[in-house]
Amino acid sequence: MKTRNERKPSTTKRMIIMVGIVGLLLAALIGWNILGKIMGQKAAANMPVPPQTVTSMKVTTQSWQPEQSSVGSLRAVQGADLAFDVGGVVTAVKARSGQQVEKGQTLIELNADDIVAERRQLEANAALLKLNLDRARKQLSYKGISQAEVDTAEANYKAAVAGVSQQQALIDKRQLRAPFSGRIGIISLTPGSYVRAGDPVVTLQRLDPVLVDLNVPQDKLGEIKTGQAVVLSLDSFPDHPFLGEVTAISPKLDPATRNAQVEASVPNPEELLKPGMFARVAVQVGEQKSYLTLPQSAITFNPYGETVFLVKPSTGKGADGKSNLPSAQSVFVTTGAKRGDQISVLSGIKEGDEVVTSGQLKIKNGTPLIIDNSSMPPDDADPTPQEK
Structure with a gap:
């Protein structure tokens, strides 16, 4: 009868054999997958690339004004919100809202009856003092009075005239006049309204x-x-x-x-x-410059550079006798200034090249192209929002 130690090597051999079998099965499975992929890639490479519908346009030169x-x-250029220096009750509105007015034209008047009465009193006193001054000058001519009395009469008359002017200034403060020619705004005041000093009453522009x-x-x-x-x-x-x-x-x-x-x-x-x-x-700013321009939608921006797809014309007829479609060819470009929907291209293409302007995401080098320009991407130098 075999001992326990004698049976142990036989068990180890069986385990090694089982591991080997499992490894062979995994290797076969991996190899089969790799072979399938290779065959699939070869089949895909031999299959024709389906054509894709895109829009395109010819590259043109445009003159841009740097801006x-x-x-x-x-x-x-002249504008002010007009206000009174003093408060009072409105007695007259002499302008219409939105009217074109001239410099010095009276717009609104406040009640100034008491000040007008005082001015008339001062004017009467000034007139009397003027008569006294004239009499004093005549008397001085034949030495009837001294020069000092004439000087006093003249000073009194000038003081009275100054008083009239001061009173007139108070009256003028109750008349709102246009400081310059322009158009006034909305006047909301009416006769009887009370206006406080410093409150804007109308704008003039x-x-x-x-x-x-x-x-x-x-x-x-x-x-x-x-x-x-x-x-x-x-x-x-x-x-x-x-x-x-x-x-x-x-x-x-x-x-x-x-x-x-x-x-x-x-x-x-x-x-x-x-x-x-x-x-x-x-x-x-500066002088006009000529640039090759494209819609910004034609440019594909990548971390490694900016590219466009050129439309390469067909080279002849295929095996079925039909004309070949044009194909896509990717080229690197250098872009410059932008203007609205447009972008300038400094290098990589030339005037007259046909460039794909939309649909780039579904094409690659050599993809056959069907050109359909019934709906073009925006290409406006000065776009404006469109209401829908």
């Missing part, structure tokens, strides 16, 4: 021209000069650009933002532009 874009706020305030970053300030043309775009008038020019550049920068304030003047004969409006401002 600096910013946002600005409009203000009147000179609207032609209007000024635009915009901020320019420190690194772009060197390109801005007075006299340069500016173009304003407003949501209120999407199809109506407004042209003006740079009139002033602030001599100091805001230390918090490092921006400089720039002022532009824009003619406004139709008074379409109003103070307080928001506007997009493009300052035209």
